[in-house]
Amino acid sequence: MEREMALLESFIKSDIDARQLKRAIAVKMALSGKIYHEISQMLGVSNFFVGYWKKQFKTKGIAGIQLGHKGSKGYLTARQNTEVIEWLKNKEYWNLDELVTYLAQGFGVIYKSKQS
Incomplete structure (x- = not known):
């Protein structure tokens, strides 16, 4: 858990797209014990958004919350x-x-x- 939080914190501090930042913050808040409803209200996203990106992070790490399209x-x-x-x-x-x-x-x- 500490390793995951440190990984997320490092990713959040890097120069990333706002969509990736929102995903990372949602995941970090979920991992720290905040309830999905609270997170969704603070970030203006759905409960599904929080759960989906948390699952992506848990299965794929940082790559799971990064944008897939590179242009x-x-x-x-x-x-x-x-x-x-x-x-x-x-x-x-x-x-x-x-x-x-x-x-x-x-x-x-x-x-x-x-x-x-």
Whole structure:
């Protein structure tokens, strides 16, 4: 139990997504003896949320409460991202069509949809 609490505390103090933080705090409170109803009211979640993430933590550890989706691989390198951001900073105003053209001509990134 102490090891689990220390693991959770370390995870909570790390730079994590708010959803993961809420899960970790709910699990920590449940493991420390707080009742689910109390936890759900304090965090604005359901009793099921508390029980589900506690079970995930107990069976899989920290990996059980982490986000599963990692996102897709970007089209630009870190250096190219920085270059685009600098280009945008030097603009007086931003225009989506101009950005799309800049990315296509400078980096070969073609957008299929302007909503993406």
